[in-house]
Amino acid sequence: MxxxxxxxxxxxxxxxxxxxxxxxxxxxxxxxxxxxxxxxxxxxxxxxxxxxxxxxxxxxxxxxxxxxxxxxxxxxxxxLLLPEEKQVPLLLTQMHQGAQTSGITIREIAPRATYPLSFYNASDFSIQMTGNYHEFGNFLSRIANFPFIANISDLNLTSGLSAGKKKETVQATFKMTTYFIKEEERLKKVQF
Missing domain, CATH: 1.20.5 (Single alpha-helices involved in coiled-coils or other helix-helix interfaces)
Known part of the structure; x- marks a missing residue:
């Protein structure tokens, strides 16, 4: 090139x-x-x-x-088993109905302490009642079928004397504990 x-x-x-x-x-x-x-x-x-x-x-x-x-x-x-608030009227109504249908006589219901547990509160009641063994067993089965959780503890059964026509062969004292959710632990519905 x-x-x-x-x-x-x-x-x-x-x-x-x-x-x-x-x-x-x-x-x-x-x-x-x-x-x-x-x-x-x-x-x-x-x-x-x-x-x-x-x-x-x-x-x-x-x-x-x-x-x-x-x-x-x-x-x-x-x-439903663990209500959001302490429901004393419902407890008293259930106790009254259970006592009437089982034949037990409730002598005393005394509220005791309410104390907090993990995510719920517990309320104790001291209860005294009289009746016979079968009536008392029937009453305990009714407590087991309450629409909320109720526990029986410190049960003391003593033999009672018959009074009048009705034979009240058992005097029972026990502590019943009911439970309800703490205010701050209640479930809030989420809106989407």
Missing amino acids: DFKDPKSQKIILGVLLGFLALYFWHNRIYSKNNQKIQAKETQYESILTNLKNVELKAKSFENLKSEYESLLERYKTVE
């Missing part, structure tokens, strides 16, 4: 100008736009990932919501 030939010089000059134009195009236009394109692609991937996460969370949210509703229903059935 002859460099002194004007035709060769034009070709070399054209190739150099082409490389120079390509170099400026790459550095000035393509690189800047390529960085923007890569940034947009990264942003697109991030948005797409977030969208998929949101879709998965929405599906799991629906599952969690239905699970929450079923657990709330189960909680409400258990809550």
